[in-house]
Amino acid sequence: xxxxxxxxxxxxxxxxxxxxLPLALPGTYALDVLTNVGIAAIVCVGLNLLIGxxxxxxxxHAGFFGIGAYASAILVTNxxxxxxxxxxxxxxxxxxxxxxxxRPILALRGHYLAMATLGLGIIVSIVLSQEVELTGGPDGMPxxxxxxxxxxxxxxxxxxxxxxxxxxxxxxLSLNLVDSPIGRALRAVHGxxxxxxxxxxxxxxxxxxxxxxxxxxxxxxxxxxxxFAGWLTPDxxxxxxxxxxxxxxxxxxxxxxxxxxxxxxxxxxxxQFLTVFHDYEHVLLGAVMMATMIFLPRGLVPTLATxxxxxxx
Amino acid sequence: MSATFVQFLLAGLTxxxxxxxxxxxxxxxxxxxxxxxxxxxxxxxxxGLATVFVFAAGVPLPLAALLAILxxxxxxxxxxxxxxxxxxxxxxxxxxxxxxxxxxxLKGLAGVVFDRNFHGLPPISGxxxxxxxxxxxxxxxLWIFGVTAAVALALWLFFTRTLQGKAMLAAxxxxxxxxLVGVDPRRVVLVSFALAGALGALAGVxxxxxxxxxxxxxxxxxxxxxxxxIVGGLGSGPGAMVGGLVVGLAExxxxxxxxxxxxxxxxxxxxxxxxxxxxSGLFGAKTIERV
Numbered sequence: 001x002x003x004x005x006x007x008x009x010x011x012x013x014x015x016x017x018x019x020x021l022p023l024a025l026p027g028t029y030a031l032d033v034l035t036n037v038g039i040a041a042i043v044c045v046g047l048n049l050l051i052g053x054x055x056x057x058x059x060x061h062a063g064f065f066g067i068g069a070y071a072s073a074i075l076v077t078n079x080x081x082x083x084x085x086x087x088x089x090x091x092x093x094x095x096x097x098x099x100x101x102x103r104p105i106l107a108l109r110g111h112y113l114a115m116a117t118l119g120l121g122i123i124v125s126i127v128l129s130q131e132v133e134l135t136g137g138p139d140g141m142p143x144x145x146x147x148x149x150x151x152x153x154x155x156x157x158x159x160x161x162x163x164x165x166x167x168x169x170x171x172x173l174s175l176n177l178v179d180s181p182i183g184r185a186l187r188a189v190h191g192x193x194x195x196x197x198x199x200x201x202x203x204x205x206x207x208x209x210x211x212x213x214x215x216x217x218x219x220x221x222x223x224x225x226x227x228f229a230g231w232l233t234p235d236x237x238x239x240x241x242x243x244x245x246x247x248x249x250x251x252x253x254x255x256x257x258x259x260x261x262x263x264x265x266x267x268x269x270x271x272q273f274l275t276v277f278h279d280y281e282h283v284l285l286g287a288v289m290m291a292t293m294i295f296l297p298r299g300l301v302p303t304l305a306t307x308x309x310x311x312x313x
Numbered sequence: 314m315s316a317t318f319v320q321f322l323l324a325g326l327t328x329x330x331x332x333x334x335x336x337x338x339x340x341x342x343x344x345x346x347x348x349x350x351x352x353x354x355x356x357x358x359x360x361g362l363a364t365v366f367v368f369a370a371g372v373p374l375p376l377a378a379l380l381a382i383l384x385x386x387x388x389x390x391x392x393x394x395x396x397x398x399x400x401x402x403x404x405x406x407x408x409x410x411x412x413x414x415x416x417x418x419l420k421g422l423a424g425v426v427f428d429r430n431f432h433g434l435p436p437i438s439g440x441x442x443x444x445x446x447x448x449x450x451x452x453x454x455l456w457i458f459g460v461t462a463a464v465a466l467a468l469w470l471f472f473t474r475t476l477q478g479k480a481m482l483a484a485x486x487x488x489x490x491x492x493l494v495g496v497d498p499r500r501v502v503l504v505s506f507a508l509a510g511a512l513g514a515l516a517g518v519x520x521x522x523x524x525x526x527x528x529x530x531x532x533x534x535x536x537x538x539x540x541x542x543i544v545g546g547l548g549s550g551p552g553a554m555v556g557g558l559v560v561g562l563a564e565x566x567x568x569x570x571x572x573x574x575x576x577x578x579x580x581x582x583x584x585x586x587x588x589x590x591x592x593s594g595l596f597g598a599k600t601i602e603r604v
Contacts, residue, residue, distance in 0.1 A: 056405045098571055104589040114349070114409055114544055115586045119581035122536070126581075130574040239532065248412050282421025289414025290396055297403040 006064050007175045008309035014171060018164040022157065031156035033272050039296060041264035044248045045257055046171050046217030051102075051246065053178060053254035054210045055190035057114045059123025064094045064215040066128055066237020068222030072233050073143040074112050074134055083146045087223040095212050102208040121242050129234040140233035143226045159228050166224065166263070170217060173256045186210060189264035230282075247285070251292050253299025262301055316447030320571040323445065327454040327523070329561020330461040335538025336466065336515035336545065336553035337412025339507035344485035344548045345505035348408055352416040354390060354424075354512055354535015356385045360514025361526035362423055365432040382514040389510025390503055397506075400501075416531070423528040423570070436522040447451070457519045464512065465554055472550070481505065485548070533577065537564075540580040546589050550564065557597060559583070 021034055050056050071090025072212060075081040079087070105116040129138045146153040173185060178185050188196035189203045195205050226232050235241065244267060252263025267288075271281060296303050335353060342350045363381035369375055392415050400411045415472045422438040436454050474477040484501040492498055502586040516534075517526065524530075545552025560580050568576035587594060 051406065056408065057404075059409075101585075105585075112543070115539065116582060118536070118586040119540075119588075122581050123578050126578040128576065147487075201493075236489070240417075243417070247410065247414075250407070253405045254406070257562055280421060282424065283405055283419050284421075286416070286418025286421055287415045290411050290418065293403045293407045293411045293414070296394075297400070299409055 007179060010173065011126035011172055013135045014258070014261070015168055018168065022160055029158045031160045033122045033269055035156070035160045035163050035228060035270045037265045038247070039221050039228065039267045040248060041261045042163070042167050042170050042221040043218045043245050044252070044260035044264040045167070045174050046221075047245055048257060049174055049186070049210050050179065050214045050250075052253075052260070053183065053186040053190060054207055056207055056211065057246065058214070059114050059239075059242050060117035060119070060124070060294070061214065061245060062237050062239070062241035063121035063124035064218040065222035065225070065241065065245075066124055066234070067094045067097070069083045069226035069232055069236055070128055070218030070222075071219070072223040072226040073141055076149045076227075077142060078134075082148075083144075083227060084148055085218065091219045091224050095216045098212045098215035099208065102211045102264075103204065107289065115135075118239070119243070121237070122239055123186035123212070124176040125234050125237040125239070128237050135232075135234070138234060140231055142229050143232055145230070146227035153227070159195060162256050163228075166220070171257055171261070180258065182206065182209075187255075191261055205274065221270050244285075246265075246290065247289050247292075250299060253271070253301035255298065256301045256305075259299050259301030263299070266300075268294070317569065319446045319448035320566045323448055323454065325562035326558060326564030327451075327457055328520075328563070328565065329456045329541075329558035329559070330517050331520045332538050332541040332560050333554045333557025334461055334464065334519075334532060335513050336548065336557050338512045339465070339539055339542040340545075340548050340550060340553045341505045341509045342502075343542075345481065345502045346397070348397065349380065349412065349539070349547075350392075350506075350509065351409065351412040351535065351539075352419060353509060353538060354421040354531035354533070356510045356513025357517040357520070357529075357534045357538075358423060358526060358528060358531035359385045359388060359419065360517030361434070361521040361530070362427045362517075362528065363433065364518050364521065365434060365526065366427055367369050368434065374437075375559075378518045382511050382517060383511040385510040385514030386507040386516075387506075387510070388414040389394050389513075390504040392510075393503060416535070420528055420531060426442070427528060428438035429528055430523040432521070433525045433528045434518075434521040451523065453519075453522050460519060461516065461552070461554075465550070468550060477504070490599070508531070537580045540584045543584055543594055549596040552594055552596030560597075 016136055022031060022119070025031075025034065043061065047058065047061050050058055068087070071093060072083060072086045075089060076083050078086040085124050101120060105120075128135050131137075135231060153159065172192035174287065180185075185201045185206050188199070188201055191205055193203055222236070227235065248263035248267045250263070251266060252260030252261065267285075277284060292299070332397065335357060337351050338356065339350065342348055342353075342433075360381050363384055364374075364377050367377035367380050373379070376537045396411050396415050397408065399407060403411065411559065436451065436453040438452045440451070442451055443455075444450075472482055480496040483494075484496050484498050486497050491501075520526075520534075537560060538557070541556035542553050543556070544559055545554070545556025560583060563583055564576055564579045567579045
């Protein structure tokens with residue numbers, strides 16, 4: 001039984017960590033890494049709702065991340081839209097696409113769903129690299145800075161603060177959703193889909209809702225990333241990026257919102273410290289993925305939480 | 314029939330036969346363990362690259378190819394013993410992650426052990442193209458058709474005429490019942506991984522003279538082979554063959570008549586259509602789930 005207070009406690013701890021981190025790790029470089037961690041974490045908190053709570057795998061979420069990023073890049077840089085409006089347009093487009101494909105795809109299960117989302121993600125990344133006129137193709141395109149009402153979002157600390165506040169908001173949304181009747185319905189879908197349906201849970205509607213929500217969140221993070229990085233390539237929407245998002249969720253711990261954040265932090269920050277092993281980056285990523293599933297099938301945070309609870313009680 | 318159309322057909326059948334070999338590997342492993350092996354494409358890459366490097370070291374081409382195929386079969390067995398088997402407790406999502414991890418690991422190792430350049434191989438019987446109805450056909454394509462057909466025949470004989478093959482079918486159909494009559498399920502899965510590795514490597518050896526290989530070539534080839542397996546119906550041998558040819562032909566015709574830039578997207582559009590319209594594939598049995 002999850003007490004409401006534990007939800008607020010977790011959120012408070014996250015907020016404290018987010019405030020203390022830039023004090024503990026000062027410097028532009030560390031702040032940039034932390035901002036990248038935050039952006040990945042936003043995607044993972046949304047993806048965890050789908051993978052961890054609804055039990056549906058998506059191997060194509062970088063596609064939605066890419067749609068958001070390129071919507072911002074194209075509409076702001078080429079068309080001169082206000083960034084906030086472009087970001088909303090990207091989220092609407094991602095949401096609509098997710099909704100359009102979700103109903104037929106989410107009737108599928110397991111491997112077939114993995115395959116369908118994979119296909120969708122790859123089609124998005126191929127379109128982004130082929131429409132050279134619009135996106136600059138594989139070489140990428142520049143993105144104008146993020147401005148609201150004439151004020152430009154600039155400097156590492158301002159970016160870190162924006163991303164940190166966004167992450168808190170998404171985490172709050174996720175924790176509330178999980179503890180709501182919708183969250184219980186989702187866990188029922190995960191545990192025993194047919195039993196849930198027999199009990200009157202409209203399983204498809206819930207799965208579609210979570211799929212659309214996680215796509216919109218990924219798109220939002222993509223828009224932030226585009227303005228933050230200032231340069232965008234189709235790799236951001238590619239297969240490997242989708243795999244990285246899924247790995248972050250699984251490494252941190254499925255069905256654990258804070259696990260998703262920990263996973264995103266580890267997989268984003270780790271390569272920064274392992275630049276000496278640049279040639280072995282793929283080898284290490286692959287080995288981490290396999291080792292996690294073999295030794296910690298439930299992921300880092302849930303496994304550690306169980307251990308602490310055991311030794312504490 | 315115009316010469317261009319024939320040309321597209323021949324190109325589509327050639328690449329389709331390669332996809333069929335890869336799809337057969339997916340179906341073998343799926344039947345034995347209900348697992349999608351996302352590392353299947355890496356066997357293709359390993360087969361091609363290992364042949365290139367062993368051949369460059371002075372070993373005759375047929376022997377180099379054989380060594381590469383055996384090596385890929387060994388990698389398949391290792392993947393099962395050190396990756397899939399220890400993760401048996403993981404969920405379906407977890408096992409997908411394990412094979413994707415293995416795929417990235419193998420890709421990374423290939424980049425370190427071999428190198429990161431493109432490599433080709435000489436064709437098996439010369440480069441003088443044959444003329445068919447105004448179109449040209451590389452002799453290598455004939456080898457690809459012949460070898461793929463021979464493999465399909467050999468697998469059919471193996472599964473219908475030998476005890477080991479029948480035992481594997483039995484274990485795929487009902488593992489518990491098969492075990493009761495003395496079939497070792499572990500052995501069945503091991504043989505499947507070895508066969509899938511060998512088939513993937515064979516596809517890599519055959520395709521490298523036509524399309525240069527590279528340490529990252531496995532991802533796309535593997536995904537298209539998977540698409541072929543889904544189109545034909547996962548787990549169905551004839552389905553894998555037909556699925557491979559369908560994906561290859563669709564890709565070649567679409568590249569020729571619609572847009573060559575979107576050639577790689579065709580396979581995935583087909584997947585989405587098949588999954589929405591007929592999720593069990595062209596040849597797959599409709600499954601009824603017991604609650």
